[in-house]
Amino acid sequence: MKGWQQYWRQFSLFALLALVLTGCGKDELSALKPSGPVAAMQFDLMKLSSAIMIGVFIVVMTIFTYVLIRYRKRPGQQGIPKQVEGNHALEILWTVIPFLLLIIMAIPTVTTGFALHKEYPKEEAVQVKVTAHQFWWEFEYPDLGVATAQDLVLPVGKKVQFVLSASDVKHAFWIPALGGKIDTNPGQENKMWLQADKTGIYYGKCAELCGASHALMDFKVEVMEQADFDTWVANMKGVQAKEPATATSPLAAEGQQIFDKSCLGCHAVAGKGGKMGPNLTNFADRERVAGIKAHTPQNIAEWLKDPQKMKPGNKMPNLNLDDTQVKALVEYMGTLSVSEKK
Numbered sequence: 294m295k296g297w298q299q300y301w302r303q304f305s306l307f308a309l310l311a312l313v314l315t316g317c318g319k320d321e322l323s324a325l326k327p328s329g330p331v332a333a334m335q336f337d338l339m340k341l342s343s344a345i346m347i348g349v350f351i352v353v354m355t356i357f358t359y360v361l362i363r364y365r366k367r368p369g370q371q372g373i374p375k376q377v378e379g380n381h382a383l384e385i386l387w388t389v390i391p392f393l394l395l396i397i398m399a400i401p402t403v404t405t406g407f408a409l410h411k412e413y414p415k416e417e418a419v420q421v422k423v424t425a426h427q428f429w430w431e432f433e434y435p436d437l438g439v440a441t442a443q444d445l446v447l448p449v450g451k452k453v454q455f456v457l458s459a460s461d462v463k464h465a466f467w468i469p470a471l472g473g474k475i476d477t478n479p480g481q482e483n484k485m486w487l488q489a490d491k492t493g494i495y496y497g498k499c500a501e502l503c504g505a506s507h508a509l510m511d512f513k514v515e516v517m518e519q520a521d522f523d524t525w526v527a528n529m530k531g532v533q534a535k536e537p538a539t540a541t542s543p544l545a546a547e548g549q550q551i552f553d554k555s556c557l558g559c560h561a562v563a564g565k566g567g568k569m570g571p572n573l574t575n576f577a578d579r580e581r582v583a584g585i586k587a588h589t590p591q592n593i594a595e596w597l598k599d600p601q602k603m604k605p606g607n608k609m610p611n612l613n614l615d616d617t618q619v620k621a622l623v624e625y626m627g628t629l630s631v632s633e634k635k
């Protein structure tokens with residue numbers, strides 16, 4: 294009786310866990326809702342191998358249960374039953390079936406593998422150079438002559454050829470809805486292509502433990518119509534070819550002064566500034582602050598006051614700004630936009 298109760302308790306715990314954990318998936322972080330051909334190919338492989346594994350499990354468990362019941366020891370039975378050693382027909386059967394199943398899995402796996410490792414030249418795909426940093430993402434478009442950070446901008450329905458590396462430690466680049474992850478390693482270039490078939494915002498993550506803020510190393514992918522993408526590139530190119538524009542409002546001008554003195558050494562705006570930190574040319578157009586928080590003046594202010602608090606271990610020093618300076622900087626950074634839809 295006690296045993297039954299113990300099992301019941303364990304069973305309820307597992308049932309509860311299963312119920313609660315099924316709520317853990319976020320749509321944007323699920324590989325089970327593919328939004329492009331790469332993710333779709335990978336999802337097809339998952340479905341095929343899962344179907345085969347479930348099939349094998351059901352067949353084996355059915356035979357197992359049948360044998361348990363059919364050949365169980367019955368009341369009054371004496372001695373041990375007739376012992377059988379080896380059966381050629383059966384042994385050949387259970388060697389050949391897994392062999393065939395493996396071939397059924399191997400053919401699409403290998404052909405998909407080759408399709409995924411194809412490299413597309415610039416005539417067929419947008420080329421994007423990705424550099425991972427602790428804890429942010431740098432995106433350069435070498436053929437288009439523009440660079441951005443944190444928000445990757447892509448045209449819909451077009452192949453994108455990525456060349457990926459890292460500046461410090463190992464990270465991994467992952468956009469679950471578009472395709473599997475790939476490592477970004479210092480001093481080594483990895484390649485991968487992806488394609489998004491729907492416009493909208495996709496979520497990207499770092500998928501390799503890389504330090505204190507690994508879990509906060511998110512990025513966004515903004516997928517737009519080709520015409521909008523072309524406009525974005527033209528705007529970025531225009532702005533990045535020039536000196537930063539002079540702020541017009543008095544508060545923003547004050548912010549620009551602080552920015553030029555304290556920030557421009559590490560962060561580029563338009564055609565000026567360093568490369569240590571994310572390029573801020575189109576900062577006001579971004580989806581998130583620091584890749585994680587809603588893009589609101591409050592969150593920008595919170596970040597500027599203490600960057601380590603929001604993203605521990607990042608390379609941005611605390612500039613010890615007072616509230617007036619923060620307010621001016623937030624105002625100035627709000628003007629850093631290349632989009633016309635504001």
Ligand code: CUA
Nearest residue numbers: 464499503507
């Ligand atoms: Cu970068 Cu984890």
